[in-house]
Amino acid sequence: PMGKEHKTNLKQVGTPLELYDKPQNVFVAKFIGTPNMNMVAAKVNEDATVLQASGFSVPVPETWRAGLKPLAGRGVLMGVRPEHVGEAGAHDWPATAPLGGTIEIVETIGHEVIVHFRTGEDMIIAKLGAHRIPRFGEQIELVMDCNAIHLFNPETEQRLPG
Secondary structure (H helix, E strand, C coil), rough: CEEEEEEECCCEEECHHHHHHHCCHHHHHHHCCCCCEEEEEEEECCCCEEEEEEEEEEECCCCHHHHHHHHHCCCCEEEEEEEEEEECCCCCCCCCECCCCCCCEEEECCEEEEEEEEECCCCEEEEEECCCCCCCEEEEEEEEEEHHEECCCCCCCEEEEC
16 A cells, blocks of 8 residues: 655555545645646536536536536536547547647657647646657647546545545
């Protein structure tokens, strides 16, 4: 098992994969994984079926819907790892949401390319294959794996049930 401390407070104990797959708070979510998890503010629609961020919307996976119903009309923090944002058709994700934006940073790392792009008010980081190297200022259209989102309470930064 592994534990992650912050300012002498233990935040979560579990295997590295448990911390990666089910971070219990925003601190652990951002700490585990490179680059850090994307974290954006989103609003839950009235029937808890869609999350609306500033530049995109995401259909809520069934596993999160019951836990989000009490938060209908309110805000949440939505996290998604850079490896769960990519080119349409390059992954076998069963449920995706389109993400488009303007490239602001490109990092070529041999086997992959990491791009930082702006969509609405949010900066999103994505991992792409090495053979797709976008340029600064280019418009890019990617998709997000809807089943890989993480949701947190914006006040407490604790993971929501789901």
